[in-house]
Amino acid sequence: MRSPATATPLEAFLRQPNIEGSPAWEFVNGRAQQKPMPTLFHSRLQRNLVNAINSQTTEYEAIQELRCVVPPFSPVPDIVVVASDRLPEDDGPLPGAPDWLIEIRSTDQSTLDLQNKILHCLGNGTQLAWLIDLQRQQVWVWQGQDLPMIYAGSELLPTIGDIPSFAVETVMAMARQR
Numbered sequence: 001m002r003s004p005a006t007a008t009p010l011e012a013f014l015r016q017p018n019i020e021g022s023p024a025w026e027f028v029n030g031r032a033q034q035k036p037m038p039t040l041f042h043s044r045l046q047r048n049l050v051n052a053i054n055s056q057t058t059e060y061e062a063i064q065e066l067r068c069v070v071p072p073f074s075p076v077p078d079i080v081v082v083a084s085d086r087l088p089e090d091d092g093p094l095p096g097a098p099d100w101l102i103e104i105r106s107t108d109q110s111t112l113d114l115q116n117k118i119l120h121c122l123g124n125g126t127q128l129a130w131l132i133d134l135q136r137q138q139v140w141v142w143q144g145q146d147l148p149m150i151y152a153g154s155e156l157l158p159t160i161g162d163i164p165s166f167a168v169e170t171v172m173a174m175a176r177q178r
Contacts, residue, residue: 010072014093024065027074028117035076036106041134041175045104046078048174052166053081059161060084060099067093070124075117077101081160097121100128100160107135118142128160134175139168 007015013032019025023035038046046064053062062081067074080098088095101121103114111131118129122142131140131148138152151157156165 008072010069010074014069014074020067024067024076026076026117027072028113028120030072036109038078038104039106042078042104042106044177045132045134045171045175048177049102049171050079052174053079053159053163057161057163058084060163061087066098068098068121069093069095070097070121073117073120075121077117077121078104081163083161097125099126100130101126102130102132104132104134115140128158130157132171134172137168137172139171 009030010027013019013027016025016032019032023037025032025034050062050064053060060081061084062079064079065076066080067076068080074093077098079102080094081100081102082094082098086099098121101118103118105111105114114131118126118131119142122129122144127144129142133139138150139157140148140150141158142148143158151168153169154167156167157171159165
């Protein structure tokens with residue numbers, strides 16, 4: 001174990017007491033940054049999409065705002081979907097990248113910063129990533145090493161495992177669903 005004097009920046013960040021406050025803090029590109037406070041539609045979409053995914057599978061579990069430790073980053077994606085057998089027995093962050101990562105872009109959030117987190121996770125084991133843009137009513141999708149594809153309207157989005165596909169318009173409607 002490293003002494004505090006020789007701790008990496010990520011290790012020092014993870015020891016800070018305030019990082020789990022709301023909204024959560026992330027460690028990306030060597031700097032700590034707080035996530036934007038979610039809006040009503042963002043929060044509804046998060047909740048409804050997690051519930052929709054979890055109602056379709058026992059092989060995976062969708063979880064909101066779960067800290068991941070993917071050195072040298074510690075992202076907190078809006079939603080992670082992880083194979084049930086990969087979830088730790090102890091309470092705490094997910095060691096490693098999620099199997100499927102979902103980010104919902106806030107109006108004041110940099111698309112490049114979100115893509116940077118997504119690409120880091122894809123390079124470290126994430127199989128599928130969605131970047132949902134409510135304002136443009138589209139979803140950017142990365143699978144493995146492929147370039148992203150942009151989906152809209154009635155197009156079906158890829159998922160993982162036994163989880164059925166969702167149409168983009170269905171995902172967008174979840175933002176207004178009570």
